[in-house]
Amino acid sequence: MKKAVFITMISLLLTMVQEMTAQQKKDSVRTLSEVNISARRPLVIRKADRYIIDVENSFLGNGHSGLEVLQKSPGLWVSPDGNIRITGNQSVTVMINNVVQRMSPAELAEFLRTLRSENISKIEVIANPPAEYEASSSGGIVHIILKKAREQGVSGSVFARYMQQGRDPNTGGGVSVDYKLKKWYLFGSYNYMLDNSFYTGHTITDYPDKLHISNQTERDNDNTQQQARAGIVYDFSKAHSLNVQYMMNRGRLDQHFHSALTYRRPDSTTTGEANTNWVRTPRFSSTTLSYAWTIDSLGSSLKIIGDYSYAGREESNTLVSVYTDTTMSRGLRTFTPSTTDMYSAQADYSHAMKGKAAIRAGLKYVQTNRHNSIAAEEDSDGGWIKSPARSDDFRYNEHLLMFYGAYEKLIKRTAVKAGLRGEQTYSEGISLITGETISRKYFGWFPSLFIDHTLDEKQGNSIQFNYARRVRRPAYNDLNPYRLQVNDFAILTGNPDLQPQYTHSIQAGYTWRREYSAALYVKSTTDYIAQTARTIQERVIEHMSKNYPYHTEVGMSLNAPVTILKNWRSNNGLLLYFATTDIDEVRISRTSISLKTSQQFEWKKVMDVDLYAEYNSPYIVANARKAHVFFTDLGMSRKVWKNGRVRLSLTDIFNTFRERDITEYAGTRIDFYQKRPTRKIGLSFVWNFSAGKAFTKKKIETNNSEERSRMGN
Template identity: 45%
Template sequence: MKRCLLTMVLLFSYQILSAQDRKLTLNLNNQSIHSFFKEIENKCGYTFVYSNEVISDSMTVSLNVVRMPVAQVLANILPEKKLAYRMVSDRLIAIGSKKQSEGENISQSKTSFNGVIVDQTGKGIPFASVSLFESSTLVTGTISTEIGNYQLSHSFEKQHAYRLKVSSIGYEVLELNFIYPDTTALKRVVMTEDRQTLKAVSVISEKPLVERRTDRFIVNVEGSFLEVGNNGLEVLQKSPGIWVSGDGSIKIKGNQSVMVMINNVVQRMSEGDLAEYLRTLRSEDIAKIEIISSPPSEFEAAGSGGIIHIVLKKTRKDGLVGLMSSQYRQQENRPAWSSGISLNYKLKSLYLSGNISGGKEESDYIASTKINYPNEDFYASNTDRYNNNGRLMYRVSAAYDLGRNQSLSFQSVQNESKMNQYFDTYISFQGGQPLTGQARSEWFRKPSLHSSTLNYLLKTDSLGSELKMIADYVYSTRTELNNFSSVYSFTPKNSTYRNNTPNKTNLYSLQTDYTKVFGEALSFKTGLKFVATKRDNEVLNENLIEGTWQINPKLSNRFIYNEKLSMAYASLEKTWGKLSAKVGLRAEYTDMEGNSLTENSKFNRDYLGLFPSLFVNQKLNEKNGSALYLSYSRRLQRPGFADLNPYRLQFDDYLTQLGNPALTPEYMHKLEVGTVFWKGFSADIYYALTLDKIAQLANPVGNVIEYQTRNFSNSKEYGFSFNAPLKIFKWWTTNTSLAGYNLSYNLTNYRISQTTFYARSYHVFTLKNFLDLDAGLDYRSPFVRANTKIAYQLYTDFGASKKLLNKSLTIRFYVADLLNTAREKDFTEFGDTRIDFYQKRPTRNFSLSVSYNFSSGKKFNAKKIEQSNDEEKRRIGN
């Protein structure tokens, strides 16, 4: 037993000593001591605790050291400031005043007394700052221990007046006057929670709207004009560097497909469904958006256009923290609403959190289609569409700290949707057999997705090294029914049929990642991942013949798809002063099998891909954050599970969609060079080459237009982007983004090219103690997608918000597309056939939203649970 205790003591002592031996390279010239501590925290992984009564703003530090132990640096700097430090743990350093000045008589007698600092529940408050004043002069100070105990030593004079000042983040500052030797009131000091803390933090801790990192940039939604009264899709539409089309397709740069993640969970939906879901998210729940145009090797190689990661807010309060919000939106003559609640609770080492949100929307669309055929036939249709959609999402999670360096987490997420659309189409056809008619289509969809995640984390040292293991299971179902009937002046053309297209997906994944940090300038990451997916798709087409539904075997199909992915990666990141570089390599082996039960045919495919990545960042001026950066990555985009199904799905008499089991992944090489300069302004240029490009082709076959996803020879893209955040006046801030790119497709013997420009400018006006106003303008010139050209888009927005009840309650009024200029207009030319399409959604709408924050308890960091099956769930398509 003694040997075991001795070993533990030696190990603990070694951790403390090795922590103090961390090397620091730093060059500061007359910088504040706060900046000095911050640099050590960033470079060496320490956390400093100290009182503002001890550390004054006038203290400055100048030094130039290269790989000097932190303990030696502190020993050199602190004594001249009459400060001392104490290693509370291997990561925590407490700073206090020096007990004796050098000229003080050390033989003078001192008296010590002990006490404890607790909250209103009697729980000890760790690392509270304790300062002793004689008159207005600070004479000594200390920091409470992890359980709230403290000890003060001083040469007290009897019947002399003193003042004890105690402060801790999240509590009201407490001052106690006493006359020595009566210290009874100091034995047990009870502090009261500061209910204005969150208000103070929100005012003081302002972040820039956009921050640039080595391999990504971050849009800080929390605390910005984006935070109040928007839904998730509107936040993306207004975020610098993200471009959202009217149909809900989301791009980072140019026209490559992106992966959208929410708290490390990829949203496995089609573009249209994803847009509808994002509208139910509340901007009040969003902390930031990470935009990763060239993901490093630790991310899966899928997602040729990069990753958009929406990070939801994490509570920092012990006890109960919550947010409630609701929004009503008027879309022309149809209503829409959404509401939700988020709760977090902590009890000792157990963290619990959950949220639930839902929404319902009604809207009307109008659309028209015109088709000119090579033989001079002409088709025209006008469609009235009514939508009645509802969504419900809940998430529950639990995390438990197994010890100081270990934690275990579990998360369960459920998405349920019900989307009903009704189409009434009026048709006119001029040709060999002229006709007029009317078609009715009813489309009912119920997608459901459940995921469960188990996460284990082990911190192997104090530098940031860690081992992470993640296990995931996803179960997805989707029922889909389309009823169609048409009546024409030429009665043999009449038809009545229905399509049932259910699918079911099971997905299992296991992932392990290890990170080793070698001091402040070198880190290594490596990991393995395995994913197994089984997808069951069915298309059941039935015709109504003499009052009886009869199966059409030519348009019915059942297809089972199995896929196994085995992945490994390694990356190395190194810093040399202001220069940093990160290099990585990822290998992914794919083994897949498709089985068409209807056609009794199978196909097998396996392939190995290597995906290198490189990031270089050169800091120019650390004070203003200016830097140059370069990145290269190779990525791929796998076909969606449904696209590989060899089906033929007839939507109406003139529109059909085909599957394509011959689809292969597309591979993209992307090179990007950029700079961050004056006051956060940034600019970059890029070039992307995509081989075997996956895109949907509109192909006329007779009088029917067939849409099919195919592999094209290649696409080439080059472009630029520029972002300018600017504070014109104290009450007027603006963010302006400009971007442009040229995209060209080679579609076998057909080539299409287009240069596109984006411009976005948002302005925020803060009328102190009255209102916050914001206004925006968003313009995109025409662009191309495969063999379709899409017309320009123009949006104008306006909003006003008011905070009440100590900023806990927010009321916001918002007008989207104020001038009602947004619409979808495109044309497709292929094989001497031209298709013109126009659609108008109720883009001009008026909304009123209310949100309320409530909390009680001390601060804590809520656990975030990661998932390992992000890319696979995206391909599910629900």
């Protein structure tokens, strides 16, 4: 099977090489708000509060997946498992046309692989979000904006992908369609992914009393995922429009674990086997209604947005373990369904003034209702009986009232933007089983300031400074006072005493010739939320999120694009940072470095070739020390027929990517290792179609960004 697939892919590649299709390059003139640039457009456009990556007018716009576009974008760091960073080791919030993508890193990575670069207009990278955005996302925001330019009538694309990953395949496909008729605009898309994969790994735990537990695990994954998006826009006039949008994500994650166990005491050794079936069916949907009014020719506007979102998950975990010491053998089954309903309403007003100034203000209200249940059962003589001590039923309600004001002005060559945001939180939760309650009421101010001063407009040299205060509220699951037995040796525990963490973030940067950049940053966090592990009884480790006094991160980043030859371009990045965390009167510190290079070579009339390599040195997350990471990807693509493109990709060529970390706590050492099938060979094809005159694709906005990111946690 593998050999046949490989031969087929090579044959297709040779066909690509044999076909000789001329590619046209277009240089044009774009007028920016800051400067006028002729000839080739710059890849990066910088503003006071963010920088923008121009995907559609660069090499990133041809034949890449959405994940590959992010990976090759300046200033972003993307690992094969879907972890996306701007600075340090804090994950970012990903938005697509103002809709937050609420998924786990692995699910998000698969979703981004179904998104095509041909449909992406630009990417906004916001390290310190301004007052218009909610005060969450301490790791920053990556906002993907899809293309607006489309054809009058019908336009769209069809996409298909096959990838061999080790012994198993990964397949996917999708279609997107847009239709414009006078004042009406309709759009829709659907993507499907089937992922079969095989993992190996181990967890080795050594206790201070010389107790040793070894867990060697094999994991089979059979996952499916679907995404759909549909909407309609009606333009009453040039100034007024009404938008309705529906989004849906749904999946089934069916995973089987087989573990070989060794339990060694100083005076005896016990061995065994464990089998676990873990099945999850997550689903998410949202419906958004928005009205937009363009008030005047200067750009003043009013937007009113209402949104309802639903997240649900059915989850079951069945564990059966058999040991040579029969007293340790057991069967345990847990059912953990959850539902979340979220209602939100928002109004944003922007008043543009003469003299290149603007005032912005807005209000937002969000109500969230969460229901989590745990039903635990134990195996008793071949039958399952309920375990009340391990069961729970938890309800949580939260109300957020938010408002903001911001002022921005261009003073000669200096752009200044200042804002202030206030957020009031009311929350309460109750365990229907134990009667334990949670009641919170707190308010926070979140100021922000952005300054961008142009030193030399002709050369494109400038300096930047920004500051913002951010908050991270506890995830709903983390507040749930539950105890979930993951396996014989690990328990997940909620923490109803968890408090929000607050971060002060400062960044200063310098840009040379519009593309070369350097930045220094400091992030200081109080009541830092981190999940740590501790021993609670013999052979059992408890994993629980807790607040710790301080977490500090100081770092610098560099980005240097280089044109080696006319048809050979390179983009290189460096991230160096020092992180320190105080955990239970122990200070854990580490200096880490990340390096990446992206090479793009245009072989005229034959193909485009790209090579990507990334290295991350060891780093820390809470009290876990993560091992270094290195991987290299190679891609070859070619335009075929009139509007098609075929791409051959080889990921993690040297099979070097793996996950490994060591956690030490109170004399206990946990050594974790996992190897995914990251060395893959894949073939994808995308075909774009259109018919009609040019029209403008509307961007529909939603307003519950931060809350959605917490729904799946």
